[in-house]
Amino acid sequence: WATAAPREAPPPAATPPPPGASGVFVDAAGGRHPWRVNEAFALLWEGTPYLPAGVVVVPQSLANPSSAPAWEADVAALRTLKEAGVADVLLRPGQPAPGIPVAAWQRLVDHLEAEGFRYGVALPLAPPPPAAGYHIRLGAFRLGPFEPTDAAGAPGSAPPTQEIRLPGLGNGRVERVVAALVDTKSGKLLGIEWPELSPIPEGAKATLSLKKQPTAPYLVEMTPLVSGLAGLPDVWTGFDDLRDSLLALKLVKFGAGLRFFIHPLAGMLDLEGSAGYLIPNSSAYRMGFESFLTRRYRKVETLRMRWAFRAGAPATMEVAARLVPLAVTTNRTPQLGYLLDEKEGRFFAIEPAKSRLWQDHLEYREHSLREYMNQLAQVVNDQVANVPVVTQQAGSLRRFHINDRQAGGMAGIGIEARAAGLHREAGYAIGAARLATPRPWCLALSLEGYQTKEALTDAFETLRRIGMKGGFVAPPAEAPAELPRWVAACGARFTADHQPSYLLFPQSVRESGGFAWQHPPLDVEPRELAGGVWWVPTLAGWDPLDLGPNLGGYGVATPTGYEVHLWSRQGKQRIRLCTPAHDPVEVRNPAGKVIAKPRRGMLRLDLDTEPVVIRGMRGEFVVPVELAQAEFAEYERLVKEAGLKGHSVRQFQGTVSLARALDPEKDPHGVRQLLRAPLAAIRRLAAQEPPQAEPTPPEPAEP
Numbered sequence: 001w002a003t004a005a006p007r008e009a010p011p012p013a014a015t016p017p018p019p020g021a022s023g024v025f026v027d028a029a030g031g032r033h034p035w036r037v038n039e040a041f042a043l044l045w046e047g048t049p050y051l052p053a054g055v056v057v058v059p060q061s062l063a064n065p066s067s068a069p070a071w072e073a074d075v076a077a078l079r080t081l082k083e084a085g086v087a088d089v090l091l092r093p094g095q096p097a098p099g100i101p102v103a104a105w106q107r108l109v110d111h112l113e114a115e116g117f118r119y120g121v122a123l124p125l126a127p128p129p130p131a132a133g134y135h136i137r138l139g140a141f142r143l144g145p146f147e148p149t150d151a152a153g154a155p156g157s158a159p160p161t162q163e164i165r166l167p168g169l170g171n172g173r174v175e176r177v178v179a180a181l182v183d184t185k186s187g188k189l190l191g192i193e194w195p196e197l198s199p200i201p202e203g204a205k206a207t208l209s210l211k212k213q214p215t216a217p218y219l220v221e222m223t224p225l226v227s228g229l230a231g232l233p234d235v236w237t238g239f240d241d242l243r244d245s246l247l248a249l250k251l252v253k254f255g256a257g258l259r260f261f262i263h264p265l266a267g268m269l270d271l272e273g274s275a276g277y278l279i280p281n282s283s284a285y286r287m288g289f290e291s292f293l294t295r296r297y298r299k300v301e302t303l304r305m306r307w308a309f310r311a312g313a314p315a316t317m318e319v320a321a322r323l324v325p326l327a328v329t330t331n332r333t334p335q336l337g338y339l340l341d342e343k344e345g346r347f348f349a350i351e352p353a354k355s356r357l358w359q360d361h362l363e364y365r366e367h368s369l370r371e372y373m374n375q376l377a378q379v380v381n382d383q384v385a386n387v388p389v390v391t392q393q394a395g396s397l398r399r400f401h402i403n404d405r406q407a408g409g410m411a412g413i414g415i416e417a418r419a420a421g422l423h424r425e426a427g428y429a430i431g432a433a434r435l436a437t438p439r440p441w442c443l444a445l446s447l448e449g450y451q452t453k454e455a456l457t458d459a460f461e462t463l464r465r466i467g468m469k470g471g472f473v474a475p476p477a478e479a480p481a482e483l484p485r486w487v488a489a490c491g492a493r494f495t496a497d498h499q500p501s502y503l504l505f506p507q508s509v510r511e512s513g514g515f516a517w518q519h520p521p522l523d524v525e526p527r528e529l530a531g532g533v534w535w536v537p538t539l540a541g542w543d544p545l546d547l548g549p550n551l552g553g554y555g556v557a558t559p560t561g562y563e564v565h566l567w568s569r570q571g572k573q574r575i576r577l578c579t580p581a582h583d584p585v586e587v588r589n590p591a592g593k594v595i596a597k598p599r600r601g602m603l604r605l606d607l608d609t610e611p612v613v614i615r616g617m618r619g620e621f622v623v624p625v626e627l628a629q630a631e632f633a634e635y636e637r638l639v640k641e642a643g644l645k646g647h648s649v650r651q652f653q654g655t656v657s658l659a660r661a662l663d664p665e666k667d668p669h670g671v672r673q674l675l676r677a678p679l680a681a682i683r684r685l686a687a688q689e690p691p692q693a694e695p696t697p698p699e700p701a702e703p
Helices: 068-083 102-114 235-251 283-297 300-306 317-321 357-383 419-435 453-466 483-493 625-644 650-662 668-686
Strands: 022-026 032-037 043-045 048-050 053-057 088-091 118-122 133-135 142-146 162-165 173-183 189-193 196-200 203-207 218-227 258-262 278-280 324-328 337-341 346-350 389-392 412-418 441-448 471-474 502-506 534-538 542-544 551-558 561-568 573-578 586-588 594-596 602-607 612-615
Touching: 043 258, 053 068, 053 483, 068 102, 088 471, 102 235, 162 218, 173 196, 173 203, 173 324, 173 337, 189 324, 189 346, 203 218, 218 324, 235 283, 235 357, 278 357, 283 300, 283 317, 283 357, 300 317, 357 389, 389 441, 412 419, 419 441, 419 453, 419 502, 419 534, 441 453, 453 471, 453 483, 471 483, 502 551, 561 602, 573 625, 573 668, 594 602, 602 612, 625 650, 625 668, 650 668
Parallel strands: 053 088, 053 471, 088 118, 118 258, 258 389, 389 412, 412 441, 441 471, 502 534
Antiparallel strands: 022 032, 032 043, 043 048, 133 218, 133 278, 142 218, 162 203, 173 189, 173 218, 196 203, 324 337, 337 346, 542 551, 551 561, 561 612, 573 602, 586 594, 586 612
């Protein structure tokens, strides 16, 4: 018998990676500097917290390398900062970093090292051209409804011209407009037209001349193809050039004072305006989207089902990837949405309420942007220096700011903010940081507009309380001479382990484009609550709650389970909730203290503008008794008023008896569900004119 070879001892278990981003920077002299981010979003450099309070510097010598006065001005400015006790600076060149001569970079870096500064460097690139594509925002450029020609052939009302204005278009232009004509009764797509265009500021005037007048009432939905719209650079087409341009910086030898870079695309991506509704039409974008759809659905038959096509459907993923949303019917149930295959001149119909088309577009756009952001950050680490690459959070939560890699890629999230927007920007940055796979370093990259010591101190205190771990101040044009000393004094406020408690509010997708169901937006912004708890956004799944005009609320999935957050929109008010018989229910304040429990199946709450947290109840059952009573009273009143006006209300009267039997005091959820459709119907009926009585014919004259 053969003897089995002795089994080797198993390798030692791998040490789990740290919870935050990490790396090792090797400086120009060969020194090794390990760094990592702790659970509280602080950067630890060689095991020591790096908590900068510094100043933003725009070096004149990088803009004018051959100018001796420019170099002397930079040396003098840095000397002033050092004498004031500022040890940290953030270099922001006023032009693309790779285009600056290496010698100019090296001279400045060597001076910073000689003076003992710790420094970060912004690496802006020459921005790629903005993405061109269709601006999908149904209803934004809608005309009608219009009447058709009459039986004699006389023309009906002619469609007027439509001004298409897109804020942020700047030097861009509307290339063409596709106009979809939709039958307002049947919902049928009657055809498309291509209006004539004439330029106007930030857009174009579209004049529609119909070749053939429709024979039914119709409306016109216009969809513009736009180029040059700021906020969404075409990184799908230009990524290789962006990546390669960074290689020029690998010749700069950074010393031990280097701490971080700002991401090359920081500040270029802004989807809060018109660019958020853009579907790029470049071949690179469509090829990437086709690959995304193939990975997600594998077979085109699955895509047809998930996109909810009616009748005809695309034969391939390639066709699906180039479809352009055109119009949605407005008064047909179920709604139909129409898609255009411009290449082949074909149309397809979908059910928007069931379709994932728009979600797939948004998901691919944000996930592909995130991958490009991570790849550029990794190029910086591999080719220039392995220090944290910090992206810039701007506006609402976006997945392209949130690193989903286990290792590598973006390692920090920073903000630029003035005093009025500091809470909001910092709150959204913390919200994004909480969702990242490796914990990122959080800091302020530019605090702007601060003219007094008190205002600046308050800003750094806000950063500390919310959990950020550093800040740089951009001096105003006429900065007070004492500003550097104020900044230096603020550094002691930060602590590496401080991590406040966070209460999460959900952020819905803003750009539905009309082709997807959308949660109503919450009127909530990041802010500090009692007990030092911060209300910050998340992208977790959530349930909107319809609680009337006086209450706000939502149900949200949290790491500790499902919660309902409830607050008053109009100051203090008391409500009652009927609770489930067998599930334990409790109410906590944002700090986690239990403040109420139900008694005999009834929960009594005193609400204010700060939210309370309800555990043990699903969102759909959170219906205040007072709300159900008010809607029942309104329903009874409207039924009586409609009857007195002469409307037929027999169909509504039975619901009154059923709602009274359910009793809003005992089953507010059941009463509200029962009344939902009838109440909407009676409200519409109450708004109508009373029916006109038939005229009584005159009595026949007696012979």
